[in-house]
Amino acid sequence: MKYIIPGYVEIERNGERTLVTSNLLKNKIKLTDFSIRQEFDDIVKAGGRDEISTDLTRLLYEQEMLQTRQEIDKIVCSLKERMNKSLLLTIMPTEACNFRCPYCYEPHENITMTSDIVEQIKKYIQNMIDKFDNLQISWFGGEPTLCENIILDISSCVKELQTVRKFNYAATMTTNGYLLNIEMFIKFYEVGIRSFQITLDGWNHNETRPHISGIRTLERIIDNLRKISTLSSEYEYNIIIRHNILDGDQDFSWYDYLSSLFAKDKRFSILVALVSDWGGTLVGSMPISEGKNRKQLKYAHQAYIKKIGLTLYEQPNDLFSDICYASFPYGFVFRANGMIDKCTISLNAPENHIGRIDAMEGIIIDPKKSKAWTEGQIHQKCYGCNRVLNCLNISCKKGAVVDNMCEKYVCKTFYPNKS
Ligand code: SF4
Numbered sequence: 293m294k295y296i297i298p299g300y301v302e303i304e305r306n307g308e309r310t311l312v313t314s315n316l317l318k319n320k321i322k323l324t325d326f327s328i329r330q331e332f333d334d335i336v337k338a339g340g341r342d343e344i345s346t347d348l349t350r351l352l353y354e355q356e357m358l359q360t361r362q363e364i365d366k367i368v369c370s371l372k373e374r375m376n377k378s379l380l381l382t383i384m385p386t387e388a389c390n391f392r393c394p395y396c397y398e399p400h401e402n403i404t405m406t407s408d409i410v411e412q413i414k415k416y417i418q419n420m421i422d423k424f425d426n427l428q429i430s431w432f433g434g435e436p437t438l439c440e441n442i443i444l445d446i447s448s449c450v451k452e453l454q455t456v457r458k459f460n461y462a463a464t465m466t467t468n469g470y471l472l473n474i475e476m477f478i479k480f481y482e483v484g485i486r487s488f489q490i491t492l493d494g495w496n497h498n499e500t501r502p503h504i505s506g507i508r509t510l511e512r513i514i515d516n517l518r519k520i521s522t523l524s525s526e527y528e529y530n531i532i533i534r535h536n537i538l539d540g541d542q543d544f545s546w547y548d549y550l551s552s553l554f555a556k557d558k559r560f561s562i563l564v565a566l567v568s569d570w571g572g573t574l575v576g577s578m579p580i581s582e583g584k585n586r587k588q589l590k591y592a593h594q595a596y597i598k599k600i601g602l603t604l605y606e607q608p609n610d611l612f613s614d615i616c617y618a619s620f621p622y623g624f625v626f627r628a629n630g631m632i633d634k635c636t637i638s639l640n641a642p643e644n645h646i647g648r649i650d651a652m653e654g655i656i657i658d659p660k661k662s663k664a665w666t667e668g669q670i671h672q673k674c675y676g677c678n679r680v681l682n683c684l685n686i687s688c689k690k691g692a693v694v695d696n697m698c699e700k701y702v703c704k705t706f707y708p709n710k711s
């Protein structure tokens with residue numbers, strides 16, 4: 293039987309001591325004795341031990357820092373069970389949008405949720421909430437702010453439910469920000485929506501994010517954000533300003549401008565993303581960076597943001613943080629047309645349509661189709677990967693389910709033990 297150091301264990305060597313930290317139990321061991329540190333280094337070099345026979349191996353084993361692959365499998369299994377306690381709903385109240393961004397992959401169909409569907413969603417949340425510890429609602433579209441009333445209706449129902457049931461609730465919204473004036477923002481805030489992602493594409497914004505009528509959009513969104521920023525610190529929200537960058541975009545004066553507006557307001561942060569072929573019909577005409585350039589370009593933007601004191605948005609590093617909502621057993625996308633999907637990218641793929649919201653019968657899910665999005669073993673590489681607890685090798689199942697890639701698909705990014 294082979295015992296290995298799992299990827300969730302981090303090793304820090306610092307002069308006369310070696311610090312071993314587990315991201316699973318959040319426990320630490322400090323090794324200071326020279327011969328013990330040497331024994332530890334030998335274990336790392338050999339990729340583990342065949343038996344637990346010394347004081348050090350016993351200690352590491354007790355602390356779950358030296359484990360067999362079967363034991364790591366069990367840990368992964370129990371973590372997956374915890375995912376059953378979260379209801380993650382992405383709600384698209386409409387598939388229409390008031391923008392026409394050339395890189396957008398959505399069909400912009402002019403469909404808005406009927407009141408029957410809205411009622412069934414409320415009923416579902418009310419009936420199911422006792423099964424869960426956490427409810428997260430992500431408002432998405434189309435452009436969700438076109439449906440203010442639906443958002444307020446469902447969110448108020450959840451707020452009311454919170455007065456009689458105990459569960460953690462978080463609500464977020466992805467919006468283009470054009471209609472999000474301060475009055476609308478306060479209404480959303482009061483029903484519990486506290487996190488917003490709004491895209492501002494730098495000095496290119498009016499070309500890459502035009503209004504459906506062709507008019508400019510940047511100035512109005514900036515005006516909305518400036519006013520929202522005047523709200524007192526009692527308003528504890530966060531706004532992530534996403535910047536989609538194109539190849540060759542090296543004009544950092546955009547960040548100087550943002551800094552003049554929001555650097556002092558820590559509720560605002562900047563997320564740098566690279567434009568990719570997400571499936572938009574016009575994306576082919578846009579300069580998209582490729583290969584090594586992509587990483588370098590992104591890094592240069594991030595470094596500048598940090599240098600001038602703006603807050604850079606970085607992916608959290610918690611348990612499950614790399615895992616898409618689609619991989620959660622109770623992660624569903626409720627679409628305006630009544631379809632239930634798992635993934636918000638593959639909107640036309642039949643494998644993605646795992647159920648529907650029936651006006652009379654409510655939520656109907658095909659368990660077999662749904663399961664295909666959540667199942668998966670960890671790969672050989674994952675045992676030693678530093679992100680194993682964040683990812684569980686189910687970070688994104690689109691490749692396996694929609695694109696017919698091998699079920700044992702493993703990501704291209706492997707993060708070895710930090711040592
Ligand atoms: S492409 Fe992957 S990560 Fe993105 S929404 Fe779909 S399943 Fe999730």
Ligand code: SF4
Nearest residue numbers: 674677680683685703
């Ligand atoms: S799929 Fe990749 S990132 Fe995820 S645990 Fe495995 S090796 Fe690590």
